[in-house]
Amino acid sequence: MPDPDAKPLTGLIRPDRRALTLEEYQAGGGYAGLRAALKLEPGQVQHQVEKSNLRGRGGAGFFTGKKWGFVPMGQPELGPKYVVCNADEMEPGTMKDRWLLEGNPLQVIEGATIAAYAIEAKAAYIFLRWGYKKAQAAMLRAIAEAYGGRLLGRNILGSSFDLDVHLHVSAGRYMCGEEEGMLNALEGQRAVPRSKPPYAATSGLWGKPTAVNNVETLSCVPHILAHGPQWFLDLSHTSEGGTKIYGASGRVARPGLWELPMGTTVGEILHEHAGGMASGYALRGLLPGGGSTAFLTEKHVNVRMDFASVSTAGSNLGTGTMIVLDDRTCPVSMLISLEQFFARESCGWCTPCREGLPWVLKSLLEIEAGRGCDEDLQVLEEHARLLGPGNTFCALAPGAMMPLGSALQYFRGDIERHLSEHRCPWR
Numbered sequence: 001m002p003d004p005d006a007k008p009l010t011g012l013i014r015p016d017r018r019a020l021t022l023e024e025y026q027a028g029g030g031y032a033g034l035r036a037a038l039k040l041e042p043g044q045v046q047h048q049v050e051k052s053n054l055r056g057r058g059g060a061g062f063f064t065g066k067k068w069g070f071v072p073m074g075q076p077e078l079g080p081k082y083v084v085c086n087a088d089e090m091e092p093g094t095m096k097d098r099w100l101l102e103g104n105p106l107q108v109i110e111g112a113t114i115a116a117y118a119i120e121a122k123a124a125y126i127f128l129r130w131g132y133k134k135a136q137a138a139m140l141r142a143i144a145e146a147y148g149g150r151l152l153g154r155n156i157l158g159s160s161f162d163l164d165v166h167l168h169v170s171a172g173r174y175m176c177g178e179e180e181g182m183l184n185a186l187e188g189q190r191a192v193p194r195s196k197p198p199y200a201a202t203s204g205l206w207g208k209p210t211a212v213n214n215v216e217t218l219s220c221v222p223h224i225l226a227h228g229p230q231w232f233l234d235l236s237h238t239s240e241g242g243t244k245i246y247g248a249s250g251r252v253a254r255p256g257l258w259e260l261p262m263g264t265t266v267g268e269i270l271h272e273h274a275g276g277m278a279s280g281y282a283l284r285g286l287l288p289g290g291g292s293t294a295f296l297t298e299k300h301v302n303v304r305m306d307f308a309s310v311s312t313a314g315s316n317l318g319t320g321t322m323i324v325l326d327d328r329t330c331p332v333s334m335l336i337s338l339e340q341f342f343a344r345e346s347c348g349w350c351t352p353c354r355e356g357l358p359w360v361l362k363s364l365l366e367i368e369a370g371r372g373c374d375e376d377l378q379v380l381e382e383h384a385r386l387l388g389p390g391n392t393f394c395a396l397a398p399g400a401m402m403p404l405g406s407a408l409q410y411f412r413g414d415i416e417r418h419l420s421e422h423r424c425p426w427r
């Protein structure tokens with residue numbers, strides 16, 4: 001059984017991920033965080049989270065306490081405020097939130113409850129990926145248990161704080177998990193991004209102040225309140241507090257997920273936890289945090305997997321769940337698989353993404369089929385630049401260009417071989 005003190009997020013989760021009951025959760029320390037929070041003023045709760053240096057685990061990595069601090073406080077004339085938990089996990093290679101949603105849904109609910117108290121919200125929505133059926137059942141049961149235990153509803157734990165939590169099942173598109181698209185979807189509108197500013201903190205759901213936080217982020221919150229910000233900071237190898245759920249997929253010996261100190265190195269995750277490459281395969285590269293991050297290579301094995309260090313190495317921590325490229329897989333075919341996903345999931349709102357991604361895909365398919373020419377390579381290079389940050393309405397297209405741009409840097413020779421040999425060298 002893992003040590004719950006070293007692995008606060010997952011230490012209590014059963015190997016078969018059968019959800020903890022309220023009784024089991026409380027016996028393991030559950031709801032100590034909320035009890036501690038309710039003894040503080042909402043602003044003090046925000047301050048505790050800010051001091052813990054918790055960075056959002058959805059991928060963007062913004063500081064959670066700071067994010068909550070942007071929500072206007074003590075102004076009842078503004079009307080209701082909301083917390084939205086982003087549980088619409090759909091990035092290729094990412095499955096970490098599923099572990100938390102299925103195994104310990106009450107931890108997510110407790111985190112959302114503390115977040116709601118911290119920003120003075122009285123309603124929270126859990127926006128869940130449509131395909132996570134087991135998580136849906138676990139979450140529904142957990143919400144009912146929390147109401148039954150007077151941990152949701154009126155006068156929570158005998159305080160004057162009220163909160164209702166609603167589960168909303170996503171329509172099943174990638175854009176539903178993008179913050180603004182998610183708010184539109186919750187309002188029953190098409191899941192497209194909104195122009196910013198205003199930001200969700202002041203004008204989110206139904207135009208009201210809203211805090212949007214990821215599942216793993218909210219799961220950290222009860223532990224910060226229960227044990228204090230310094231304890232949370234001490235869990236980490238770096239200045240970014242806490243533990244992190246890391247993962248590895250691809251041809252590694254033991255693909256999986258592990259809760260480890262924030263800042264664990266690429267090499268430790270890959271070699272010690274994932275057991276190294278599967279027999280007969282060698283490492284060529286890895287996307288450190290899902291399909292919309294840039295490749296790192298074997299020269300990056302000592303990079304710490306925290307937001308700042310991975311960014312310095314030229315990529316993004318993203319979700320922290322790496323996709324490994326081995327030496328027997330064609331990099332072009334891996335790119336095709338990723339770009340197919342992003343082209344399919346483009347919401348079509350802006351032209352560069354709607355038209356550009358299918359063009360990228362077509363060029364990659366031509367190259368892989370041995371029919372590519374120098375012009376296709378040029379198309380890829382131009383798109384990696386033109387669909388980059390700042391040129392589209394949301395981060396989907398720039399994210400889709402991260403593996404492409406970095407593959408043009410690290411695997412250019414492999415792409416050029418397709419052109420010169422008029423075939424895929426891996427077939």
Ligand code: SF4
Pocket residue numbers: 175193345346347348349350351353354392393394395396397398
């Ligand atoms: S970048 Fe793509 S997904 Fe994002 S708004 Fe534009 S068309 Fe939609």
